[in-house]
Amino acid sequence: MGEMKTPVLIKKGAEASLYLAKWHGRKVIMKKRLPKKYRLSRLDEQIRTYRTAHEPRLMHEAKKAGVPTPIIFLVDMKKATIIMEFVDGKQVKQLLDEVSESQRRQLCLKIGELIGRLHKHGIIHGDLTTSNMILDSDGKIFFVDFGLGEKTSELEARGVDLHLMRRALESTHFRFAEECFNAVIEGYSKVLGDNVTKKVLDKIGEIERRGRYIAERKEEA
Amino acid sequence: MEKYCLGIESTADDFSVGIVTFKGKVLANIISAYMSEEGGIHPREAARHHAIAANKTIREAFEKAQIKPQDLTVIAFSQGPGLGPCLRTGATVARALASYLDVPLVGVNHCVAHIEIGKLATKVKDPITLYVSGGNTIVSAFDSGRYRIFGETLDIALGNCLDVFAREAGLRQREGMPFGAVVEKLASKGKKLVLLPYTVKGMDMSFSGLLTAVVNLLKRGEYRLEDLCYSLQETAFSMVTEVTERALAHTEKKEVLLTGGVAANRRLQSMIEAIAEEHDAKFQVVPKQFALDNGAMIAWTGVLAYKHGIVTPIEKSFVKLRWRLDRVEVPWVK
Numbered sequence: 001m002g003e004m005k006t007p008v009l010i011k012k013g014a015e016a017s018l019y020l021a022k023w024h025g026r027k028v029i030m031k032k033r034l035p036k037k038y039r040l041s042r043l044d045e046q047i048r049t050y051r052t053a054h055e056p057r058l059m060h061e062a063k064k065a066g067v068p069t070p071i072i073f074l075v076d077m078k079k080a081t082i083i084m085e086f087v088d089g090k091q092v093k094q095l096l097d098e099v100s101e102s103q104r105r106q107l108c109l110k111i112g113e114l115i116g117r118l119h120k121h122g123i124i125h126g127d128l129t130t131s132n133m134i135l136d137s138d139g140k141i142f143f144v145d146f147g148l149g150e151k152t153s154e155l156e157a158r159g160v161d162l163h164l165m166r167r168a169l170e171s172t173h174f175r176f177a178e179e180c181f182n183a184v185i186e187g188y189s190k191v192l193g194d195n196v197t198k199k200v201l202d203k204i205g206e207i208e209r210r211g212r213y214i215a216e217r218k219e220e221a
Numbered sequence: 222m223e224k225y226c227l228g229i230e231s232t233a234d235d236f237s238v239g240i241v242t243f244k245g246k247v248l249a250n251i252i253s254a255y256m257s258e259e260g261g262i263h264p265r266e267a268a269r270h271h272a273i274a275a276n277k278t279i280r281e282a283f284e285k286a287q288i289k290p291q292d293l294t295v296i297a298f299s300q301g302p303g304l305g306p307c308l309r310t311g312a313t314v315a316r317a318l319a320s321y322l323d324v325p326l327v328g329v330n331h332c333v334a335h336i337e338i339g340k341l342a343t344k345v346k347d348p349i350t351l352y353v354s355g356g357n358t359i360v361s362a363f364d365s366g367r368y369r370i371f372g373e374t375l376d377i378a379l380g381n382c383l384d385v386f387a388r389e390a391g392l393r394q395r396e397g398m399p400f401g402a403v404v405e406k407l408a409s410k411g412k413k414l415v416l417l418p419y420t421v422k423g424m425d426m427s428f429s430g431l432l433t434a435v436v437n438l439l440k441r442g443e444y445r446l447e448d449l450c451y452s453l454q455e456t457a458f459s460m461v462t463e464v465t466e467r468a469l470a471h472t473e474k475k476e477v478l479l480t481g482g483v484a485a486n487r488r489l490q491s492m493i494e495a496i497a498e499e500h501d502a503k504f505q506v507v508p509k510q511f512a513l514d515n516g517a518m519i520a521w522t523g524v525l526a527y528k529h530g531i532v533t534p535i536e537k538s539f540v541k542l543r544w545r546l547d548r549v550e551v552p553w554v555k
């Protein structure tokens with residue numbers, strides 16, 4: 001990969017290890033998807049390769065849709081490694097718990113708008129959590145971790161995406177999950193309009209009522 | 222004097238009665254399983270089975286526990302989530318018994334009960350729980366008063382996916398050898414991995430695309446059934462393991478609990494064990510009699526709730542078909 005200087009492990013995520021390094025004079029993040037011992041190696045390779053190829057593509061598309069994402073510098077399929085711009089900022093996950101109520105609302109409105117832009121351009125993030133959003137010093141919110149995303153405009157996929165956002169808020173910011181989610185939806189509807197937003201909300205409701213006893217168990221339950 | 226709680230479980234195809242002491246000793250745990258010929262659940266038929274089995278199962282539980290009905294302090298029943306007709310049968314029995322004995326009633330959430338009995342049986346304290354059964358696929362952990370859901374299925378449950386595939390393949394289940402176990406046995410003779418849809422979205426998973434794909438391959442008849450079982454298991458179990466690992470990494474809990482009917486699967490156990498090891502967490506599988514739907518778990522959760530002053534007045538004892546785990550306050554957990 002050439003000229004990679006002193007990579008320092010900054011985060012060992014569940015899926016990948018992230019290193020901070022210097023590359024051609026720039027601060028970069030090296031994201032390496034590590035083999036998982038519990039999976040058969042063939043399945044494991046297939047999953048890692050797919051996500052490594054897929055993630056930069058979606059990040060690129062997201063940027064075109066007006067959603068800040070790190071610049072991709074290099075993709076090494078064999079090593080399941082991506083080298084991208086380091087976003088110097090703070091995770092929304094931490095911020096939400098620190099800021100005032102009105103700042104929280106502003107953040108969530110903005111997040112909702114960004115999700116709206118993704119969806120409007122047929123992009124599903126696939127893992128909307130507050131740790132995958134970073135606020136930089138210019139006040140821009142960057143989205144990262146598109147490995148589970150997809151390209152579709154289906155209502156179901158949009159509903160799942162926002163359902164994941166809601167659940168992430170509920171499981172890590174339960175004290176103000178509701179106000180945050182409401183603001184997210186408000187921002188979302190600014191981009192996609194009330195009509196679409198209502199449909200997506202109905203879908204979320206349906207998704208959350210599922211998960212148990214469908215297929216042949218459904219009809220009489 | 223020792224205090225006792227009797228618990229009635231009837232969310233799906235089993236009717237079960239458990240009796241536990243307030244200190245957490247399980248005195249009886251009698252399960253009457255309903256198994257239809259072709260597999261799959263027919264809620265009304267199952268409910269009919271429950272109504273018939275109730276009397277005998279309760280009597281057996283008292284005999285086993287060696288106590289009298291008058292010794293009971295409280296009666297607990299599974300109030301949801303589950304199948305309407307089945308839940309209602311259990312609730313009716315519980316109400317009748319409680320009013321006859323003039324003791325309070327406690328409505329228990331089935332999913333909470335799975336976690337609580339798992340903790341009691343394996344002595345873990347604050348785990349990430351993977352609960353995989355015929356009706357549920359949930360990754361959860363306690364935080365601030367409730368069991369939060371970190372991941373779940375977006376469509377069908379893992380056990381249901383295995384069951385439907387087995388049925389499509391013309392396999393038969395019998396007492397002590399449920400569909401999942403039949404698939405496991407065949408899978409152990411599989412060698413060739415067929416790539417199938419692997420669908421993880423955030424912390425959630427979807428099994429219906431996987432099921433459709435593997436059933437289509439089955440019908441094309443180009444692959445050995447053993448290889449399909451093997452591939453189905455590898456794919457589906459890798460998905461739940463990935464999600465469990467992410468929950469483990471995010472919460473940094475130090476224990477992992479595996480429960481529900483599918484927890485009996487050795488391959489799944491080894492995968493979950495591997496991630497627990499990777500994160501320095503302790504791994505426990507709930508023993509079968511407490512991992513399947515059982516009355517003891519309802520009784521024990523009833524004790525925990527009752528000790529915290531929670532009772533369910535008769536007029537509020539209606540069943541809740543879709544009562545989510547994360548909607549229940551569990552004040553007894555620190």
Ligand SMILES: Nc1ncnc2c1ncn2[C@@H]1O[C@H](COP(=O)(O)OP(=O)(O)OP(=O)(O)O)[C@@H](O)[C@H]1O
Pocket residue numbers: 011012013014015016017018029031070084085086087088091131132133134144145147467470
């Ligand atoms: N380019 C970047 N610049 C700065 N921080 C980043 C960057 N990419 C990722 N991060 C931070 O590192 C964390 C982990 O990255 P990422 O989500 O891509 O890894 P992961 O292994 O998929 O994580 P997960 O545990 O969610 O599976 C992110 O939540 C984000 O806060």
Ligand SMILES: Nc1ncnc2c1ncn2[C@@H]1O[C@H](COP(=O)(O)OP(=O)(O)OP(=O)(O)O)[C@@H](O)[C@H]1O
Pocket residue numbers: 232233234235303353354355356357379380381383384399400401402403405481482483484485486487512513514
């Ligand atoms: N060895 C095994 N491997 C995989 N799956 C198994 C195995 N043994 C049992 N199962 C599956 O477990 C499921 C039954 O478990 P359980 O009794 O907990 O489910 P249930 O009655 O649907 O419960 P719930 O109401 O909790 O959802 C079935 O899907 C069955 O095929």
